[in-house]
Amino acid sequence: VQLQASGGGMVQAGGSLRLSCVASGRTRSSGAMAWFRQAPGKEREFVAAITWSGDRTAFADSVKGRFIVSRDDPQDTVYLQMNSLKPEDTAVYYCGGQTSRHYFGSNYAGDYDYWGRGTLVTVSS
Numbered sequence: 001v002q003l004q005a006s007g008g009g010m011v012q013a014g015g016s017l018r019l020s021c022v023a024s025g026r027t028r029s030s031g032a033m034a035w036f037r038q039a040p041g042k043e044r045e046f047v048a049a050i051t052w053s054g055d056r057t058a059f060a061d062s063v064k065g066r067f068i069v070s071r072d073d074p075q076d077t078v079y080l081q082m083n084s085l086k087p088e089d090t091a092v093y094y095c096g097g098q099t100s101r102h103y104f105g106s107n108y109a110g111d112y113d114y115w116g117r118g119t120l121v122t123v124s125s
Contacts, residue, residue, distance in 0.1 A: 001025045003116025005095045010122040011085055019080040019119060021095030026076050032056075032098045033078040035069065036109065037091035038118070044094065046107035048080060058105035063089075085123045092118035 007019040021033065034049035048069040049058045057069055068081040078095060096112035098104070103111040 001097055001114050003095050003097060003114060005093065005116045005119045008093060008119030008121045010124065013085060013087055013123055013125050015085050015123070016081070016083045017085065017121060019082070019093055019095075019121075021078045021080075021116060023076045023078070023097060026097075030100065032101050032104050033071065034058075034096050034098070034105070034112065035078075035080045035093055036096060037089075037093045037121075039088075039091040042091075044109055046105075047093070049105045050078060051101055051104060056101075056104060060107075082121070085121075087123050087125045090121060090123045092120050094118040 002024045003021055005021045011017055032049055032051045035047040036044045037047050038044040047060050047063055048067055050069045050071050052073055066084045071078045095116050097114045099113050
């Protein structure tokens with residue numbers, strides 16, 4: 001499976017962006033996807049997750065109420081709608097995939113089976 005994230009850019013505080021992650025080569029509808037982010041000088045941190053079936057979602061406390069995660073199973077695509085963006089949301093955003101749901105919502109990057117290249121989000125004040 002190959003993941004390709006896109007949709008990053010520069011936005012002013014209070015603005016919105018929508019990130020997309022396409023999972024090429026996916027053969028099963030099980031498993032889950034997650035978004036992580038990594039700011040300069042910081043560790044990669046969990047942002048949000050969703051199962052491919054769409055029955056479960058999870059969010060980091062820092063983005064609850066502002067970010068929405070969704071998926072289009074037939075299109076093998078996961079989205080992250082980011083609203084009310086803050087300068088502290090500035091980071092490279094990565095999508096990660098899990099082949100099972102056993103560690104759904106994990107904030108440990110090692111629990112994910114594959115990763116895509118990130119997309120940069122810059123929020124100016």
